[in-house]
Amino acid sequence: MLMQIGGDFRTARRFAILAITLLICSLSTSFSQPVHAVESPYKAVEVCDYVEQLEFNGTLANQSVHWQTSLGPRVPGTNASETFRNSVDENLTLWDVSMHEYTVDNLTFTNIEAVLEPANAENNTPRVVLVAHYDTRNVAERDSDENRTNEPIVGANDGASGAAALLELARIIPPMELQYEVELLFTDAEDQNYTPHRFFGAEKWAEHQTQHDINRTAAFIVLDMIGDADLQLTHIWPGNGALWSTISPLAEALGMVENKTDCNGGIGVKIFDKNTSIGVYDDHVPALNIGIRAIDLIDIRFGPGAKAFEGYWHTHEDTPDKVSAESLETVGRLVELGLRSGAWLTHNSSQEEAPEPQNSSENETVVDEEIEAQSYPALMLIASLSIGTLLLITAFLRGIIRKNT
Ligand SMILES: [Zn+2]
Incomplete structure (x- = not known):
């Protein structure tokens, strides 16, 4: 206090x-306080039935991180940004891929939407939206070298990691033959230095959703900075409480929660800590603001022992050697388990949580404030x-x- x-x-x-x-x-x-200690609506055994099926390959995702960073910074309007888009278009042959270009205040940017509908899709088929920004920050304002703070970053973790996870999910989802729609949303212009801070790509996506789209969206899950070798996931606010309540049982099943028995009988280690909550404004906020259940899976404590919004975040140290295939695989499998088990279609609506007011920090990507002490x-x-x-x-x-x- x-x-x-x-x-x-x-x-x-x-x-x-x-x-x-x-x-x-x-x-x-x-x-x-946001919901931390909600009882899981799932029995562990139901989730465990799917654990043996998991295929998300962290090594392949990590190869994508190396490839993306080899292009150079993916700032909107650059060749690197365009090369990334072309690659998604060429590789996701089983998906319906579309490009959505917008211009706001002289900044032109392009979201990529990849949609996979079930064979028997109907008008009201529910959908799950998985989201990552593929742009990288155009400045490195936290870098220790003052001569380089105006240079764009290569964004191995802040940019490439989330996009790499979506690309690996794009490979493994079609054979799952899910009974609902999945949209992979690669947002652009999430991380551009602009005052007040704007989530340009996610805002434009939200602007174009009809009420029907909103109603059938069961979950909107952002993956951002998920590759840190020292992976530490927490509850993030703002975020939808019902959706957050689905994450704990999935994490427990995979041995990501300290002292909890996983599906193989092992004792979990502290990777996901639901009792710690950190305030982060990210691409999930525009979705929350239009009434979609949205959460952000992000490790904002980037680097060994780093505090929130410190470490390698927004520096030239955000390079592929700081990202691990294991971390990518851990988060990727968590998402895959949610998809296979249908966790996000059945969550308890009595645990709905209204989004917190957007007033803490208008000029930052993230709320520059940590509430772990609470x-x-x-x-x-x-x-x-x-x-x-x-x-x-x-x-x-x-x-x-x-x-x-
Ligand atoms: Zn960033």
Whole structure:
């Protein structure tokens, strides 16, 4: 609790008011927290039935990261950006691939949409949208070399990793013969230096959705910065609570949750920590804003032991050697398990969560603020301390009253 206490207090009554305020603040903070501890609506065994089928290949995804970075920075309007698009168009032969070009404030950018419908598609066939930005940042404002902060980054993790995961998913999804539609959305212009920050590609996608499109969208899942060799996934807000509640059982099944038994009987390690929540504004926000269930799978703590929004993020250190095939495979398989099990079509709508207001930071890609300290144990501690303080002050006031009477 960072409430600053200043000035002189003439009466102890002010302390009492302050203590009560502190208590109310700490309690209301705990109520306003996003959903962390929702019970999973799935039985682990149901998810486990699909684990042996998983095919996502992290080595292939990592090869794509190397290929994408070899093109150079994929800033909108560059040859590298165009080469990437052409490659998607040529390789996703089983998908219906379309390019969507827009111009906003002299910036021209192009989203790639790849759609795969089930054979018996109907008007109301549900769809799952998997999203990654393929552009890379046009500046490196966090780089330690001041002479290079104006140069675009190669974006191995911030750009190539998510796009690589979508490309590998594009390879393995068609044989799954899913009974619902999958759209792979490669957004452009997510990471361009622009004030206030804009998610140009995702905004344009959201702008063009009809109410019918919105209604049949079961999930909108962003994959961003998923390749860090030191992979640490957390709950991210804003995000849809019901959709987040589907992630824990999938992660547990794959041994990504500390001390939880996975489907093979192994004990999980801490890769996904649902009790830590970090605020990140990303391509999921425009979808949330039009009423689509959306979440962001992102590891914003890029590099060994890095804090949020630090490490290699937005520097020239964001290179392929910092990305691991294993991390790509871990996240890829989590998504694949969700697809195969149908996890996102059946989630409990009673756990819907309204998007948080978009007011924390308008000029950043991400909210430059971490709220890890507000996990439940910390909140309990704050509440206990506040109650303790209140009791002490009450006792103190009674002492004063007794002295004065
Ligand atoms: Zn970025």
